Amino acid sequence: MPDSVTFAELKRRSDEIYETFNQEFRRFERFSVDRFYAESVPNLIRQLQLEGYSLTAAEDALNDLTTLRTRYTGKKSDWAAAKKLIGRIADGLQRASAGQHLLFLEVSMTDRLENARLSLEKTIKVLRTARESIDVTIPGRRPQPGHLHPITLMRQRIEDIFVSLGYAVEDDREIETDFYNFDALNIPEGHPARDPQDTFYTTEGFALRSQTSTVQIHAMQRRGAPVRMIAPGRVFRRDTPDPTHNPMFFQVEGLCVDRGITMAHLKGTLAEFVHRLFGPETKTRFRPSYFPFTEPSAEVDYSCFSCGGSGCRICKHSGWIELGGSGMVHPNVLRTANVDTSEFTGFAFGLGIDRTCARIYQLDDIRLLFENDVRFLAQFR
Amino acid sequence: MLISCNWLRELIGTKLSPEEIRDRLTNVGLAVDAVEARGDDSVLDVEVPSNRGDCLSHIGIARELAVIEKSQVSSFKFQVKATNGKTGEFASVEIRDPDLCPRYAARTVRGVKIAPSPDWLVKKLETIGQRPINNVADITNYVLHEFGQPLHAFDLARLTEKKIIVRRATKGESIRTLDGVDRKLDEQMLVIADAKEPVALAGVMGGELSEISNLTTDVLIESAYFDASSVRRTAKFLGLHTEASHRFERGTDPAGVIAAQERCVALICELAGGVATEDALDVYPNPIETKAVALRPERVESITSLQVELDEIKRILTGLGFELRVKEASVLSFTVPSWRHDVSIEEDLVEEVARHTGYDKIETSLPPARHAGEYHSSEERKRALRLALISQGFGEAINLSFTELTDDFDLIPALNAETAPVTLTNPIIEEASGMRRTLLPGLLNSIRHNLNYGIRDVSLFELGRVFGSNEAGTLPLEHETFALVATGGLLEANRAQPARELDFFDLKGAVEAAVDGINLPPLSFAAATIKHLRPGQSASISANGGRVGSIGRLADSISAEYKFRQPVFVAELDLTTLLEVKVQPVFYAPLPRFPAIVRDVSLLVDRTVTVAELSKAATDQSVPHFVGVTFVGTYEGEGIPDSKRSVTLRFEYRADDRTMRDEEVDAIHWPLVETLKERFGGEVR
């Protein structure tokens, strides 16, 4: 039978433990706010943040608090040992009083420990969230993309428009015979275009195509009439490079041959084209002109996309920008391609892709197109 | 060409303002680039189409304006005051080459006094930008701008034997032209010669020898019709572009030769005195016949959609000088005026009617739908290829098709090494004298351009054609290729620092991505010796067993030529051939129901043993449940002899009906590894 204990002894012992707890808990006292009052924890956290209280300090405090709790309320704590002594008080009344006294002290400890734990945990959560916040304005992580060449972008836009209008996109040789480059296009012997000053010739006597109309002849011969096609591609003319000339450039030639085709259809088609390329408010203007492969021939202008026609630097203050040449296909050209001119008529048009690029992007030196400066290429999309 | 509005008003009583004239002329195809006020006059800068030589004069423009205004060019009278004798008494004319000079008329004026022109004439010429010289020269110039007929005045006294001989120059002949330049002539050039030597370049410029001077008293006025292409050739060949050649090249009016000469002679008599001969010595052995062109009136509508009244059609055409020959209504037959060399078929007449009715009157409509549109058969795949390459960070370049010719590069197999380059007879950039056989030199130039601007991270690709000679007489080969070049670091968007330096495998990855992008089977790469690549870092590329290109690090010697001080990686592939490879149809494969078990193995092998060989050897074993190997990495360096490297591969095993147990996998895995060890003399690390 163990020794009996008196109430006074137990009270003194428990008061001692409680007193040392109070001393050790003092450093956590500020965290022990009333958890049942909604504003108390947020107020505490705001205060801590103002003081610059760190996440590490809060985590250390929580660890220390847990240790403290174990030391004072754990199964092997002095307090647990003291509680066991209650049963050894012989006097029933004194035993009840001792029980009440210890319960009172214990609740005081556990309640404050719990308040402190909860607010520390919340503090840690808030501080951690704050510390793990990121600068969302830092650039996203991705490889530096390349860019398509502006001429490709423009060609693809033009192809998309004409394919949707029922045209086939064709291509053919870049080095041609005189027949396809000139004869078939009604460019007579002795015409200035044939001069070696204007057209490149290979030592074998072939010509670098000076327009993609050559493709039209091949396509008409292959497909027969009716036919609707465009031919985008590289062409060559013997111009010395300068801000507005390159000895090589890109062109789109279009052709529509069918029964009953008139200049009204030419106007309608190019009007539709510029609406889609430059916007629905764009107007077109057709002026009589001369090309060997069309008769009648027309120069086509569109109203300036920048000023809308009132005049600006881009349109050289005329309100109009030249799109290219066009007209009704010359009967000689149709006959060369074995098209029956008593049954079919057709229109044709041609425009410079580089020149259109230069206009749209306000490029004042088209030599840049073939320098492949990455700072230049990266500007287009 | 400059046109004076006051001069126009003298010819046609127009009330239109210069700006109105500008707009009207532009609408009929004579674009007026600028209107400029000069004193009490305004000058129009008219851009005359190359087929409308007839409009290179005030009368020509007035004629168009008269049709626009529904008025008429006033017929003005001029008369040669003093005449005496026949021209044949004072000079002779012989055309030896009538193919180049169908008509030549000479007329003389004797006893002229060479002096400055009167003010009105000086003013008229100065207004249209012409420099006055002396009365006779100014009068010929004046008539040129009035009629469009170039004229030339010779000092009759300085023509040996007073002879005019129109002939081709002979070999070795030369002439000092009015601009003081000695010009060597060839046998294609037409000259006006006297009994001794050439005295003028026909239709281009006179000679110094027979030039009018202050001492001149007798002049011979030439008015001729020269062959357009002959004048064009001579002018171009000698680089001599004159008011006269500009008009002859475009075709003058053979029938107007005499009228212009008469006008000129009348003015000389009036302003410089002297006595003219009574007639012109007009040599015109084979008069040019007038052409007739028929017009079915309904063709105007069927070609242009314009509905033009028959009377209006006739008014426009007759106003322009066409004469209605047959008055039968269904087909109108018109005589073409002698000054209109550009009209020969019905469509030409339709254009005349259409431009004077107004292109703006033509309605706007789309042709009825017919075909479905279609892209070029290769376009879909080319777009995919381009997208794949730009997403790999490569920018699209375009280079000129002609380059400096070099033998430093291995070509795609389609152009084998013996394929001669296509060379140009007339390059515009001297070094760029041939058509490119490879896209690489162009792209390397682009890298150099960027490096010169301090940009060291450059990744570019290009799609384009390469060329090679074919058998003599047949068109050259044209083959599409695509090429890639890369140097510097791997860039990340919007970040200053490259993630790391690029190497061979970045370029190879881009090539694989491109081929993947167009859904082709994977390419195979094999170490190979390539002329322009550095040994040990170069490979040939094959598709379906056929070689299609090469890839690797640019050889040091070429790098040095371009002054590159950092590694450059290049690849070029035959696109035409790749696009012929059939696209793989896609069939769904059932998803495995049980997880795979993997084993990573590091094998220490000779450097010469390739990952491809190891993988193939493993696969060739046909071990049950073995799915395949995947490359993990290589290690070389510390602890590994120079001749060796460690290759880590991941082996994957799976059963279709269960999750395999470790012991089960080990039982097949280690024997497999053992065979590889034996085969390649390796050891497991």
Ligand SMILES: [Zn+2]
């Ligand atoms: Zn504008």
